Amino acid sequence: MARRICIIALIVVAxxxxxxxxxxxxxxxxGTDADSQLEFWSELETQPxxxxxxxxxxxxxxxDGNDAATDYAHRLAVLKARGLLLQGFxxxxxxxxxxxxxxxxxxxxxxxxxxxxxxxxxGNFDRYALRELVYRKVYPPGSENQTFSGxxxxxxxxKIDDYQHGDPANVPATVLPSEMQAMAxxx
Amino acid sequence: MKSKILTALSLLMIxxxxxxxxxxPTTRLILPEGPLQVTVTGVDGIVRVRxxxxxKWVRAAVGMVLNEGAEFxxxxxxxxxxxxxxxxxxSLDRLGTVKILRANFENGKLFTDLGMKYGRTRYDIExxxxxxxxxxxxxxxxxxxxxxTVSLYDQPPFTPEAVSLTGRARFIAGNKVIPxxxxxxxxxxxxxxxxxxxxxxxxxxxxxxxxxxxxxxxxDLAFQLSLAAYGGSDFSNLGxxxxxxxxxxxxxxxxxxxxxxxxxxxxxxxxxxxSIPDANxxxxxxxxxxxxxxxxxxxxxxxxxxxxxxxQTNSGNVAAQWVISFPxxxxxxxxxxxxxxxxxIATTLMISDLDPKTSASANVGPIPATLFxxxxxxxxxxxxxxxxxxxxxxxxxxxxxx
Numbered sequence: 001m002a003r004r005i006c007i008i009a010l011i012v013v014a015x016x017x018x019x020x021x022x023x024x025x026x027x028x029x030x031g032t033d034a035d036s037q038l039e040f041w042s043e044l045e046t047q048p049x050x051x052x053x054x055x056x057x058x059x060x061x062x063x064d065g066n067d068a069a070t071d072y073a074h075r076l077a078v079l080k081a082r083g084l085l086l087q088g089f090x091x092x093x094x095x096x097x098x099x100x101x102x103x104x105x106x107x108x109x110x111x112x113x114x115x116x117x118x119x120x121x122x123g124n125f126d127r128y129a130l131r132e133l134v135y136r137k138v139y140p141p142g143s144e145n146q147t148f149s150g151x152x153x154x155x156x157x158x159k160i161d162d163y164q165h166g167d168p169a170n171v172p173a174t175v176l177p178s179e180m181q182a183m184a185x186x187x
Numbered sequence: 188m189k190s191k192i193l194t195a196l197s198l199l200m201i202x203x204x205x206x207x208x209x210x211x212p213t214t215r216l217i218l219p220e221g222p223l224q225v226t227v228t229g230v231d232g233i234v235r236v237r238x239x240x241x242x243k244w245v246r247a248a249v250g251m252v253l254n255e256g257a258e259f260x261x262x263x264x265x266x267x268x269x270x271x272x273x274x275x276x277x278s279l280d281r282l283g284t285v286k287i288l289r290a291n292f293e294n295g296k297l298f299t300d301l302g303m304k305y306g307r308t309r310y311d312i313e314x315x316x317x318x319x320x321x322x323x324x325x326x327x328x329x330x331x332x333x334x335x336t337v338s339l340y341d342q343p344p345f346t347p348e349a350v351s352l353t354g355r356a357r358f359i360a361g362n363k364v365i366p367x368x369x370x371x372x373x374x375x376x377x378x379x380x381x382x383x384x385x386x387x388x389x390x391x392x393x394x395x396x397x398x399x400x401x402x403x404x405x406x407d408l409a410f411q412l413s414l415a416a417y418g419g420s421d422f423s424n425l426g427x428x429x430x431x432x433x434x435x436x437x438x439x440x441x442x443x444x445x446x447x448x449x450x451x452x453x454x455x456x457x458x459x460x461x462s463i464p465d466a467n468x469x470x471x472x473x474x475x476x477x478x479x480x481x482x483x484x485x486x487x488x489x490x491x492x493x494x495x496x497x498x499q500t501n502s503g504n505v506a507a508q509w510v511i512s513f514p515x516x517x518x519x520x521x522x523x524x525x526x527x528x529x530x531x532i533a534t535t536l537m538i539s540d541l542d543p544k545t546s547a548s549a550n551v552g553p554i555p556a557t558l559f560x561x562x563x564x565x566x567x568x569x570x571x572x573x574x575x576x577x578x579x580x581x582x583x584x585x586x587x588x589x
Contacts, residue, residue, distance in 0.1 A: 034233040034235075034246065034262070035235070035244070035246075037233060037262055038233060038235050038244070038260055038262050041260075041262060041263070041282060042260060042284070045284075045304075045305060061263065062263045062264070065264075140344040140345060142344075148344070149343065149344075151305060151342070151343045151344075152343045152344040154282050154305065154342070155282075155305075155342040155343050155344055155345055156344075157263055157282060158263075158280075158281050158282045158283075158306070158307075158342060159345070161263060161264060161281045161282070162281075165264070168266070168278070168280050168307070168309065168338075169307065169309065169338045169340065169350045170350075170352070170374065171309075171352075172276075172309065172311050172336045172352060173268065173276045173277055173278040173309035173310055173311040173336070173338075174268070174276050174278075174311055175278075176229045176231050176266050176268055176278065177231055177264075177266050177280060177281070178231045178266075179229075
């Protein structure tokens with residue numbers, strides 16, 4: 001009986017653990033030159049899980065066009081300094097990224113103020129940030145405790161791009177997104 | 188005669204042949220049979236390409252000429268545009284990969300097949316008069332294109348979808364084949380979870396209850412009208428919401444979701460067929476709004492229904508109501524003499540506080556009064572809402588119906 005309880009307890013404990021990634025993509029394609037960046041996105045798209053390190057590296061690549069941070073600790077410091085991550089965030093680099101943590105950062109990047117609860121929590125509460133992103137179709141429906149696969153993370157970054165710069169599906173193929181934005185800026 | 192007819196027919200044939208030759212566009216590109224070359228015409232951001240799967244990736248540049256088997260990859264905030272002669276333009280938007288599986292001209296028909304691993308591909312075919320067989324494949328869907336402007340989006344975790352800006356195309360996902368779009372029809376969207384563009388539009392439509400197209404019912408409109416008395420047409424400035432940058436009148440009490448029905452009957456106090464009695468009713472609500480024949484509505488939803496007179500019984504009736512809700516507090520009912528005999532007219536006031544959801548009610552009255560020309564008014568004050576009884580909860584009412 002005691003043996004059974006031990007086995008069940010082990011299963012429960014193991015089942016509740018957050019998934020980890022053995023080799024984050026940043027270890028093989030973490031450079032910031034154009035080729036490395038494209039290699040990073042290409043390789044990340046095939047990953048079953050997105051790690052914290054990959055997610056934050058990808059976010060910085062999207063925001064700045066490069067990632068000056070040399071390692072995960074540096075990346076965290078940069079994102080915390082910008083207010084995109086909570087000061088108390090200390091999850092390891094190879095742990096699966098949480099949708100909620102990413103939602104808080106993305107909502108701040110997109111300057112989404114949100115509803116009553118999100119405003120009251122200054123956008124720092126993952127649940128409300130996630131729900132706001134779902135409402136704006138930047139995120140798929142889901143929980144803040146879920147994670148993203150590599151392909152899903154790439155899809156989210158694409159949606160952020162559409163949200164910020166407009167949906168190119170509204171213009172013919174002859175118009176590139178940069179031309180679309182230039183047209184939109186014309187009086 | 189027979190030879191003349193033959194001559195005329197042959198002349199007609201020659202003329203029509205000549206006409207057909209002149210109507211052929213002189214600028215039409217004559218394509219050789221076989222594979223077509225693809226030319227890059229625009230690059231945004233970081234884009235790379237490899238001519239064949241065994242080649243190394245190189246940065247894409249405008250003017251590059253590629254063949255079947257070439258593959259493009261775009262980074263964030265990037266896009267690439269290429270042309271497949273003579274009349275097809277393709278754009279691959281941010282964070283996508285597309286491969287030219289087939290691009291050739293056979294038996295007078297243009298065959299194009301693109302394999303999109305993920306991302307969004309936009310496709311324009313402008314060639315009226317040419318026969319095309321153009322497709323974009325993705326892991327979850329296929330889009331077959333005719334002369335049209337369309338795009339296919341397939342990227343987890345979102346539902347694959349196709350958009351037509353103009354022209355007809357087919358969206359194939361699993362067992363479903365959905366034709367969508369039309370010439371000059373405007374933007375039409377279809378996705379994997381719906382069976383038609385109409386269903387997609389229906390599921391994606393969000394109606395703002397405060398918007399122009401909200402389709403309010405009469406009750407909704409009356410309720411909205413009644414809310415004006417509480418500082419606005421919604422609750423955005425009540426309670427906690429008032430902290431969010433929308434200052435306004437904040438009244439701490441919400442309206443009561445019950446109806447207040449008022450009836451006053453009047454008749455001669457001593458029956459006299461020669462006289463025609465008349466009396467008026469004026470109601471002042473807790474917010475100070477006055478409801479009367481001269482002022483038949485109030486901003487909080489009060490309505491003066493009207494006055495009726497029955498000549499046979501020589502008596503009249505005045506009715507007023509707050510149907511959707513009413514402000515809680517003290518109401519003042521003032522009856523006034525308008526016409527009648529010197530012996531006065533007798534009035535009876537009835538007030539009913541009713542919850543339409545449960546049919547529970549509280550009735551006040553009848554409150555009798557006599558109005559004289561010398562003492563023409565009678566005033567009654569009372570506080571509403573009352574404690575209702577005789578009904579049940581909505582759930583109980585439903586259960587009893589079952």
